[in-house]
Amino acid sequence: MxxxxxxxxxxxxxxxxxxxxxxxxxxxxxxxxxxxxxxxxxxxxxxxxxxxxxxxxxxxxxxxxxxxxxxxxxxxxxxxxxxxxxxxxxxxxxxxxxxxxxxxxxxxxxxxxxxxxxxxxxxxxxxxxxxxxxxxxxxxxxxxxxxxxxxxxxxxxxxxxxxxxxxxxxxxxxFGPNEYHKGNMVSMVVQSVRQIQATGKVRLFKSYHPDYTDGGQMRDFxxxxxxxxxxxxxxxxxxxxxxxxxxxxxARSWNDLATAVFSAMDRPVEIEYIEMPERMRSQYQYFTxxxxxxxxxAGYPKAFRSLEDAVRDYVCEHLLQENPYLTTEPRPPIAKIA
CATH class of the missing domain: 3.40.50.720 (NAD(P)-binding Rossmann-like Domain)
Structure with a gap:
């Protein structure tokens, strides 16, 4: 059965x-x-x-x-x-x-x-x-x-x-492929690729905590x-x-993540820091x-990818492809990034 x-x-x-x-x-x-x-x-x-x-x-x-x-x-x-x-x-x-x-x-x-x-x-x-x-x-x-x-x-x-x-x-x-339906909850990797394609730069929230610089807030991505x-x-x-x-x-910083996206796209790093909406500030996690x-x-044997390797795979194998979704069908060779 x-x-x-x-x-x-x-x-x-x-x-x-x-x-x-x-x-x-x-x-x-x-x-x-x-x-x-x-x-x-x-x-x-x-x-x-x-x-x-x-x-x-x-x-x-x-x-x-x-x-x-x-x-x-x-x-x-x-x-x-x-x-x-x-x-x-x-x-x-x-x-x-x-x-x-x-x-x-x-x-x-x-x-x-x-x-x-x-x-x-x-x-x-x-x-x-x-x-x-x-x-x-x-x-x-x-x-x-x-x-x-x-x-x-x-x-x-x-x-x-x-x-x-x-x-x-x-x-x-x-973060990773198949998150595209999430609207404003989509990962910063997706948002960064879109912003770089549109303006050449990435926008990150400013910090409102004295221990963290702008873009220096940290997450376990x-x-x-x-x-x-x-x-x-x-x-x-x-x-x-x-x-x-x-x-x-x-933990890695939002600056690290943005830099990894720029690197994967072979673009110069340009980051702009913007104000965080008031309603988010009291609920914001500065470090995870x-x-x-x-x-x-427990015996789990595998290593996790580095942020740089993961972002490069996501950007090059998915976000810059005609079909960014996970598929069981064979993929064509990766096109050279312009």
Whole structure:
């Protein structure tokens, strides 16, 4: 009997990228779950292979009535509102907390592997560090409702003792192909390429913290292709569970990121610093850096790409190509950059 892999949020950024990665591994028995009103996101799936597409309401209904006509090998739950600017707490509670809880409560008693997306946004201002141990997690204080919704589920799983039967992936600043539908939440790599093509320069926010220069604010930027490797490894290692950071373990500045984009495009570096909107200043993280000890000690064997290597792959293999999407089809040789 075939036991498919369910990927919720499967038409979105990390979700569709994971469907692509599963295709690369020879898996085409994938059930994609996402919203019904998809437009831009459907482009992410155009060149990928999957067995069936269910809306998020269809899938939840089948879960709640226990009438799925298949038993999945795993549910990789990446479907959620990921906007750090979303202020509708009731919506986030339903979408990010209750939906995740329903899937977990169905999966675990049936022995279905359950991976879900937590977030580095749960770490708030970073004053309590970026350690993914279960002792400090309940005391974290996210800066925005999105982070709070993710923290709420993490705390429920820890409090009820089920966290040791699943994996909560604390993604840091993920960038890479198939994020193009995200509007103003698209990564700074995409924004930088667009700005350089239009004006020859990149605009970055000024700093309002005395310890950080303009553009010197730091993030743990992690390439989506590295995240996919981690997720696939976790499906192969059901003995590894709990909250796990997914980052490179090395913070880099926005200036570093912009410089890497200029280098990949073979353009001179020209950065302009602009004011940050008032509404963002109280919620802004000036530093994030994943402590990756836990994943390493669990036996994960692969190294993460450097920021420069990841940006070059993204820019040259995707953003400057006619088709920037992940695809199972062979690509033409990379054209010389003008």
């Amino acid at each position: 075939v036991h498919p892999i369910v990927v919720t949020g499967g038409a979105g950024f990390i979700g569709s990228a994971f469907v692509w990665h599963l295709n690369q591994l020879g898996r085409h028995d994938v059930i994609v779950v996402d919203r019904a009103e998809m437009q831009e996101e459907t482009k992410n799936l155009a060149h990928l292979s999957y067995a069936e597409y269910l809306t998020e309401t269809e899938f939840l209904d089948k879960i709640q009535r226990d009438c799925l006509d298949f038993t999945p090998e795993a549910i990789v739950h990446l479907g959620a509102c990921s906007s750090t600017l979303e202020m509708d707490k009731a919506y986030l509670y339903r979408n990010n907390y209750r939906y995740t809880k329903a899937l977990a409560q169905w999966s675990l008693p049936r022995g279905v592997r359950f991976l879900y997306a937590s977030s580095a946004a749960t770490y708030g201002d970073g004053s309590q560090g970026y350690n993914d141990d279960h002792q400090t997690a309940p005391g974290l204080m996210p800066l925005n409702p999105y982070g709070q919704s993710k923290q709420m589920f993490d705390e429920w799983a820890l409090r009820t003792g089920v966290m040791d039967q699943m994996v909560g992936l604390k993604f840091f600043n993920v 992690v390439y989506v292709k590295d995240c996919l490797e981690v997720m696939a490894w976790l499906l192969e290692h059901p003995e590894v569970n709990g909250l796990l950071n997914v980052g490179t373990g090395q 850096e994943a402590n990756m000890t836990k994943l390493t000690e």
